[in-house]
Each structure stands twice: as structure tokens, then as C-alpha cells.
Amino acid sequence: MAQQNPDNLNRRKFLREGLFGGTLAMLGAAAAAISAKGRKTEYVWQIDPYKCIGCGNCATHCVLNESAVKCVHTYAMCGYCDLCTGYFVPEPKALDTAAENQLCPTGAIIRTFVEDPYFEYTIDEPLCIGCGKCVVGCAAFGNGSLFLQVRHDRCVNCNECAIAAACPSQAFKRVPADQPYLLKDGQ
Amino acid sequence: MTRTRRVFTLLILASLCAASAWAIERFPPPEFETDYVMKETTVPGPRAEWRQAVDVTVLFAALCAASWLVLKKRSRRGVFVLMLFCLVYFGFWRKGCVCSIGAIGNVCLSIFNAEYAAPWYVVAFFFLPLVFTLFFGRTFCAGVCPLGAIQDAVLLRPLQLPAWLESALRLMAWLYLSLAVLFAATASAFIICRYDPFIAFFRFGANPAMWVVSIAMLVIAVFVGRPYCRFLCPYGVLLRQVGRVSKFRVTITPDECIQCRLCEDACPFGAIDKPTVEWPQKEYVRGRQRLLILIGCVPLFIAGGAWIGWKVAPKLATAHPTVALAERVKLEQAGVFTDRIDASKAFYSSGKLLEELYAENDEKQTQFAVGSAMVGGWMGLVAVISLLRHSIFWKRSDYEAHRAGCVACGRCYNYCPRHRKWKENKALL
Ligand code: SF4
Ligand code: SF4
Ligand code: SF4
Ligand code: SF4
Numbered sequence: 018m019a020q021q022n023p024d025n026l027n028r029r030k031f032l033r034e035g036l037f038g039g040t041l042a043m044l045g046a047a048a049a050a051i052s053a054k055g056r057k058t059e060y061v062w063q064i065d066p067y068k069c070i071g072c073g074n075c076a077t078h079c080v081l082n083e084s085a086v087k088c089v090h091t092y093a094m095c096g097y098c099d100l101c102t103g104y105f106v107p108e109p110k111a112l113d114t115a116a117e118n119q120l121c122p123t124g125a126i127i128r129t130f131v132e133d134p135y136f137e138y139t140i141d142e143p144l145c146i147g148c149g150k151c152v153v154g155c156a157a158f159g160n161g162s163l164f165l166q167v168r169h170d171r172c173v174n175c176n177e178c179a180i181a182a183a184c185p186s187q188a189f190k191r192v193p194a195d196q197p198y199l200l201k202d203g204q
Numbered sequence: 205m206t207r208t209r210r211v212f213t214l215l216i217l218a219s220l221c222a223a224s225a226w227a228i229e230r231f232p233p234p235e236f237e238t239d240y241v242m243k244e245t246t247v248p249g250p251r252a253e254w255r256q257a258v259d260v261t262v263l264f265a266a267l268c269a270a271s272w273l274v275l276k277k278r279s280r281r282g283v284f285v286l287m288l289f290c291l292v293y294f295g296f297w298r299k300g301c302v303c304s305i306g307a308i309g310n311v312c313l314s315i316f317n318a319e320y321a322a323p324w325y326v327v328a329f330f331f332l333p334l335v336f337t338l339f340f341g342r343t344f345c346a347g348v349c350p351l352g353a354i355q356d357a358v359l360l361r362p363l364q365l366p367a368w369l370e371s372a373l374r375l376m377a378w379l380y381l382s383l384a385v386l387f388a389a390t391a392s393a394f395i396i397c398r399y400d401p402f403i404a405f406f407r408f409g410a411n412p413a414m415w416v417v418s419i420a421m422l423v424i425a426v427f428v429g430r431p432y433c434r435f436l437c438p439y440g441v442l443l444r445q446v447g448r449v450s451k452f453r454v455t456i457t458p459d460e461c462i463q464c465r466l467c468e469d470a471c472p473f474g475a476i477d478k479p480t481v482e483w484p485q486k487e488y489v490r491g492r493q494r495l496l497i498l499i500g501c502v503p504l505f506i507a508g509g510a511w512i513g514w515k516v517a518p519k520l521a522t523a524h525p526t527v528a529l530a531e532r533v534k535l536e537q538a539g540v541f542t543d544r545i546d547a548s549k550a551f552y553s554s555g556k557l558l559e560e561l562y563a564e565n566d567e568k569q570t571q572f573a574v575g576s577a578m579v580g581g582w583m584g585l586v587a588v589i590s591l592l593r594h595s596i597f598w599k600r601s602d603y604e605a606h607r608a609g610c611v612a613c614g615r616c617y618n619y620c621p622r623h624r625k626w627k628e629n630k631a632l633l
Contacts, residue, residue: 036449040338044446046332051314056321061250072546075535082409097232111336132238139243160231170248173299173407176306177394186550187525192321198247 068188071149086147093163103155295350309394311615360473381438429472461602475609511599513580
């Protein structure tokens with residue numbers, strides 16, 4: 018072992034301790050400053066339905082193989098139309114539940130007769146892939162009561178949502194976890 | 205048939221008349237005569253809040269355990285088991301989010317953006333490992349980080365890299381960190397999360413390009429110890445610097461180094477420093493000359509870096525969706541593109557004014573010009589310092605784990621005869 022000058026060693030130790038203390042103080046100050054801005058609760062991702070254009074990215078860009086985005090329905094806004102343009106392809110052969118007449122690629126919309134001439138449309142969520150086809154159809158010619166939302170029972174809440182990064186209309190935003198939905202309310 | 209067609213034509217006409225295509229009440233909700241009860245939209249909630257507290261507690265406990273196992277128990281096996289647990293918990297169970305590395309993005313956004321404040325537990329994920337590293341060295345990397353763990357677990361045939369290559373590649377991590385800060389601060393993107401090369405495994409899902417990157421990274425990790433940690437990890441850059449001044453740290457031997465050289469090649473991460481011999485006078489003089497020249501060049505490096513940064517700023521700025529949109533719309537307006545992409549369609553249907561969009565674009569462009577020049581200048585400084593270091597003579601008498609580079613994995617312990625002796629003695633007691 019090489020001889021070390023004790024003076025030198027002491028100086029080095031002192032310097033190191035100073036740096037240690039300095040760094041600790043810096044970390045503490047930074048942590049305090051950042052927590053001072055104070056957010057107790059989490060953010061989650063949500064789609065602003067008034068910005069969403071139903072481009073289809075939600076179905077393909079989620080990190081989950083089956084997207085966390087699903088179609089939801091604000092029933093109070095719905096016209097309960099017989100000819101639902103969210104349900105039927107343009108110019109359907111007949112107004113029935115035959116697959117060829119349905120807009121939804123997975124047949125995820127359930128059409129139930131309520132009373133003449135009204136029909137209720139419900140989303141069968143496990144089938145919905147969040148492609149937004151019905152959303153576009155409903156918004157184009159109907160009341161716009163069908164829209165896409167991130168379903169938080171499925172979403173793993175990525176720090177940066179992969180769909181948000183691919184969303185052409187910048188419709189994704191971080192919302193407080195205690196108000197995790199941006200539902201259309203018909204107002 | 206004809207009836208539906210007529211209805212459709214009517215509908216199309218009606219919708220054309222409508223000013224905004226969204227949420228127009230074209231068909232008033234019916235007054236039902238039967239006793240139909242209207243359904244409510246279901247709103248399943250996110251993960252309960254207390255679970256975040258559980259994550260932070262697990263993080264804290266794992267950090268304590270890792271530090272104890274590495275420094276006190278000196279047990280590679282213990283660290284390895286802990287590492288696997290954390291890989292399963294933070295990686296596969298918690299799906300890799302939130303992690304301390306990605307938290308850099310949240311912290312930066314929180315600092316630079318008025319509307320965003322990082323939630324408390326993200327702040328905890330960011331600071332806890334730094335504080336632990338300041339006390340105990342990078343025990344977080346050894347036993348807690350799921351990204352480190354997945355690389356460490358597949359390291360089967362480690363190759364040693366030459367030191368110059370190592371320090372050159374390390375500049376990538378600095379660049380990655382600087383860009384991550386820039387993009388997060390301008391609210392453009394969390395690139396650390398977007399390009400996380402292991403999240404694909406944790407979630408069994410990613411886009412094809414990321415799958416290619418992820419698999420390539422894992423294959424490299426079989427031969428090159430922790431390639432992400434050493435050459436890319438932006439959080440690792442911070443941990444390295446904090447590690448330099450840590451209170452305690454990994455020592456290969458529990459007591460004294462007997463210069464047996466057995467640990468010389470033990471570290472798969474190139475983190476063991478050999479004792480240095482005095483430089484010959486000639487080399488010393490040359491080193492000193494080089495040092496002076498480099499110091500003289502510091503402003504040049506900074507200015508050069510800043511210039512490059514300033515030059516590439518407009519390119520970088522397109523990472524912000526508003527900038528990308530504005531640039532596209534500009535070209536569409538100029539007639540360069542005649543077709544419209546989804547983003548510009550969304551813009552036109554939103555009713556926002558062109559001027560508004562352009563103003564936002566200008567503001568972002570300015571932010572990027574300044575930020576990118578700063579990143580460039582900073583990178584120039586980092587590069588010149590990493591060069592400088594090779595011209596300085598560092599005195600070392602023993603084999604030592606490098607304060608910054610050692611990820612505290614504990615692999616070298618068992619190579620050291622003093623350690624084995626120490627273990628035997630402990631077993632006897
Ligand atoms: S059309 Fe697409 S978004 Fe609508 S219900 Fe079907 S799968 Fe879901
Ligand atoms: S945050 Fe992740 S899981 Fe949730 S919708 Fe976005 S990409 Fe999918
Ligand atoms: S260097 Fe980065 S990725 Fe590697 S273990 Fe440390 S924090 Fe994790
Ligand atoms: S503990 Fe030893 S083997 Fe592991 S990184 Fe540190 S020096 Fe290398």
C-alpha cells in the first residue's frame with residue numbers, strides 16, 4: 018500500500034462529508050419544493066369526448082392487448098332511434114340485428130326494443146374494442162350520445178398513456194383520480 | 205330500402221346544416237309510455253388510493269432490505285432473491301408503472317408546468333432511491349429497480365468493454381436524460397416512458413417497433429451487463445452522481461485488500477478500479493498539457509453544443525403535438541398537402557382559429573429554441589468533462605468498486621478471499 022499523507026486524507030474526508038451534506042440538503046430542498054406544489058391524489062387518463070374524433074387509435078395503441086378504452090352511452094342524450102346511425106351501417110339492408118347491418122365490427126352493441134318506435138342501445142363492454150366506429154356514426158347523424166372513455170377497471174394508468182401520445186385530436190388529458198370520467202351530459 | 209335511403213339523405217342534409225358536428229340533439233329524447241327505466245352510465249373507479257401507499261411502503265422496505273443485504277449481510281444470493289421479488293412486484297404485478305426512472309418526467313413537468321403537480325407517491329418514488337443511494341450507494345439498482353432486475357437476470361455471458369467505449373457510450377444516458385427533461389418540461393412527451401424497453405415484457409404488450417427494441421435490448425443484456433443501466437438509464441445518471449458522495453458503499457473486501465487480483469475481472473459492469481501505478485514523468489506532463497488544452501476548449505464545447513442544440517430545436521419541437529399539428533396545417537394551407545390527416549381534420553372541426561394555433565406554435569418553438577440550446581451547451585460540458593477525466597491522474601492503492609459505476613450487485617464479494625474468510629468466521633460464530 019502506498020503511503021498516504023494523513024493531512025491529505027483528512028482533507029479528502031472533510032471534502033467528501035461536505036459534499037454528502039450538501040447533496041442531502043439539496044435533495045431535501047428539492048423534495049420539499051416539489052411536494053409544496055402539493056398534489057395528494059393521483060391523476061388518471063381520460064378522453065375529452067368533445068375533442069375525440071373517433072379516429073380508431075384507441076383500439077390499436079393501448080399498451081393492453083385489449084384496449085382499456087371502451088364505448089359508453091349517456092342514455093339521457095339518446096334519441097332511442099329505430100334507425101340508429103351508431104348501430105347501423107349506412108344504408109343497411111334491413112333494420113335488424115343481422116351482422117351485415119351492424120357498424121360495430123364485434124357486434125358489441127345490444128339493441129333492445131323498448132316501445133314503439135324506440136330502441137335502447139347498450140354496450141357489451143367485454144366485446145367492445147374501442148374502435149369508435151359507432152361514436153362517429155352516432156355523432157354524425159345522431160345525438161352523439163355514444164362516446165369513448167378510458168375504463169378505469171381496465172386501464173393500468175401508464176405514466177404516459179400510449180394512446181394519448183398517438184391521439185390526433187389531443188383529446189386525452191390527466192384528470193384527478195377522484196373524478197376519473199369526462200361523461201357527456203347532454204347540456 | 206328506399207325509405208332508409210331517403211332517411212339517410214335527409215340525415216346527411218341535416219347534419220350538414222349543423223354548425224358543429226358534435227352533441228347535437230337532433231332527435232329529442234323520447235317520453236316513454238311504458239315503465240322503462242333509463243340506464244345510468246357506469247363509472248368503474250381506478251385503483252384505490254391506499255394501494256399507492258402500499259407501493260411506496262414496498263419500495264421503502266425493499267430499499268432497506270437491499271441496503272442491508274449488500275452492505276451488512278454481504279450476500280449476493282440475498283440481493284438476487286430480493287431483485288427477483290421486485291421484478292415480479294414492480295415489473296409484472298404493477299406493470300412497471302410508476303417507476304423511479306419515469307418519475308423524472310413527472311417531476312420535471314411539475315416544476316415547469318403550472319397546472320400539473322406530481323402526486324405525492326410519484327415524488328416519493330423519485331426521491332427515495334436517491335436518498336438511499338446517498339447513504340448506501342446504488343442498492344436501488346441492485347435489488348429494487350425492475351428494469352435493472354430483468355437485465356441482471358439474463359446476464360449469462362458478460363463481456364468486458366474497453367474503458368473508453370464505456371465512457372463514450374455513457375454520454376448517451378446524459379443525452380437521454382437531458383432530452384427527457386426538455387420534453388417533459390415543455391409538456392411534449394414522457395420519452396422515458398414512451399421508449400421504456402422493458403415495459404413490453406411487463407405488460408406483454410407493445411407496438412411492433414417497441415417489441416423489436418425490447419427484444420434486442422434483452423439479447424444484448426445477455427452479453428453486455430445491464431446495457432440500459434449503464435448507457436441509457438437517465439435515472440442512473442442521477443444515481444451515479446449521488447453515489448460519488450455516498451456515505452457508505454460497496455467494498456469488495458470486508459476489511460483489507462490483499463492485492464490478490466482475484467476480483468479483477470469479477471465485475472460484469474466494468475465497475476472495479478485497479479490500483480494505479482504512478483504515471484511516468486513523461487506521460488504526466490503530457491496529461492497535464494492535454495488537460496490545459498481541454499480546459500481551454502471548454503467554452504468551445506459549450507458553444508458548439510449550444511449551436512447544435514439551437515439548430516435541431518425545430519426538429520425536436522415537433523415532438524409536441526401542437527407544433528406537429530401547426531406545421532402540418534401550415535403546409536396544408538400553403539397547398540403543399542392537399543389531403544388532410546386526422547389531426548388536421550380534428551383541428552378544423554374544433555372551430556379553433558388558425559391564428560390561435562400559430563401563436564401556440566410560436567410559443568412552443570421559442571421554448572424549444574432556448575431549451576434545446578441549453579441542452580446542447582450542457583451536453584458539450586458533459587462531453588468535455590468526460591474527456592478531461594482521462595487526463596487526470598487518480599491515485600488508488602487497492603482494488604475498489606467504483607463509486608458511481610458500481611450497481612451494488614454483490615457479485616464480486618465471492619471472488620474476494622478476505623470475504624470468504626469473513627463469511628467462514630461469521631458462520632462459526
Ligand atoms: S363500434 Fe367500436 S367503439 Fe363502438 S361498440 Fe363497437 S367496438 Fe366499441
Ligand atoms: S393509460 Fe395505458 S392502459 Fe390506460 S388507456 Fe392509456 S395506454 Fe391503455
Ligand atoms: S441504472 Fe437505471 S435501470 Fe439500471 S437499475 Fe439503476 S435505475 Fe434501474
Ligand atoms: S458489487 Fe462488485 S460486481 Fe457488483 S457492480 Fe459493484 S463492483 Fe461490480
